[in-house]
Amino acid sequence: MGNVLGPAAPRAPRRGEPLGSPGSFDELHRQCKEVFPQQMEGVKLIVTKTLSSHFQVTHTVHMSTLGPSSYHFNATFVGDRQLGPTEAFPTLVGDMDNSGSLNAQVLHLVAERIRTKAVFQTHQAKFVTWQFDSEYRGDDCTATITLGNPDLLGESALKWVATLNVGYGGAHASYYHRANEQVQVGVELEANTRLQDTTFAFGYQLNLPQANMVFRGLLDSNWSVGGVLEKKLPPLPVTLALGAFLNHWKNRFHCGFSVIVG
Template sequence: MGNAEGRAPRRAEPRGNPGSFDELHRLCKEVFPPQLEGVKLIVTKTLSSHFQVTHTVHMSALGPSGYRFNATFVGDRQLGPAEVFPTLLGDMDSSGSLNAQAVQLLGERLRAKAVFQTHQARFVTWQFDGEYRGEDCTATLTLGNPDLLGGSAPNWVTTLNVGYGGAHASYYHRANEQVQVGVELEANTRLQESSFAFGYQLSLPRANVVFRGLLDSNWSVGGVLEKKLPPLPVTLALGAFLNHWRSRFHCGFSVTVG
């Protein structure tokens, strides 16, 4: 039977492509506050329209202190705000450990990515991804960790990864320009453990302030407050985290220049 007269079609507008599968989890993770402990100084320098470097110095009383150097190169072909091809990323710490990533466009709908990781002088992991972008779907083939399911809409993204070790699901929702929330659920079949986390982000553009909060199943609560200081290219961040179950508390402060 046909639709009743006056009834709106099920899809009034095309949903569009959900984007890269890696980016689906990223939206949810960015809502959560980053762990901040000790003192951190980040200096970013743009050398040209294609090349950028970042220096990070972290001093911690709980974990190892050190220095990290990051270099990013982007090509001339840009398909979106966060899609520039080719893209080369390299990150090295003071012990000589390296994380490298290369992303290239093979056609209008095909993308390839390679990821390599070393620990000091020892080669650790590698991963190759092939991605196909359709009109309203994305298919990804990964040599390493299989990605099976993902979906999205203009204001929400839901993602599910299933592998031999367990499953990872996330849900991201953008309520408005100021409020974003994210939920993550991870299950580890080898350790017979599961965890749940809820994060939120509050933005005050007029005050140049962003606050991210966290609550998880390990009885941890925390938050990070970021404040930009225009016209200076400086961002100040203050974070504090408390684990009620283990009676642990730590806080940190960071300065980002660039």
């Protein structure tokens, strides 16, 4: 006798993988901004010293040819509660320059999903600004309330991050994409309603781990092009950086060289 097979049961529709949390709202723009090279001018020396597993200090000396030279002292304290490779609470960061100006940040974990941040800034002996943030970290979303600079919309994925901030003074949008382990790109658009000005910038980053080198390039709507090349010198804790920037519209060119120890 043969076997008789009944009709197969219909398969349930496949569901996509659940979205993960996009992380801190401040980190959404950070990935895009890190792709862009920082302009270099003059000579800069950075020395970092780790005093303990919780405390680190950094000395920065910048000798400029366009403006006054400066010295910055930065101190960072990190608490015992570690939630990730880049998250520990409480965290206190302070940066003071030779003129007495201070930038300070305090990050604290109120509950498992609620993080708070306070930012204070002074210019010489005068108090300039302050800002308080409260952030709720969900399973697949992040909600942030900022006193002084509202952030309205943020969305992220695994290999790309798209963000939009809207405030009274205008709007700021950015897009970050990680093509692979070596190539990252970022696009940034900022509109200022007070100055009636809109700027656009494109940046890219090339990682060459075998050569211990990182290159960042920039092209913006102000006809500026530039790049910064960083070269590590293992086993020494030294990084050399060389940068050059050219503005075609203003016919301006400047370059810089820095040594980073630590």
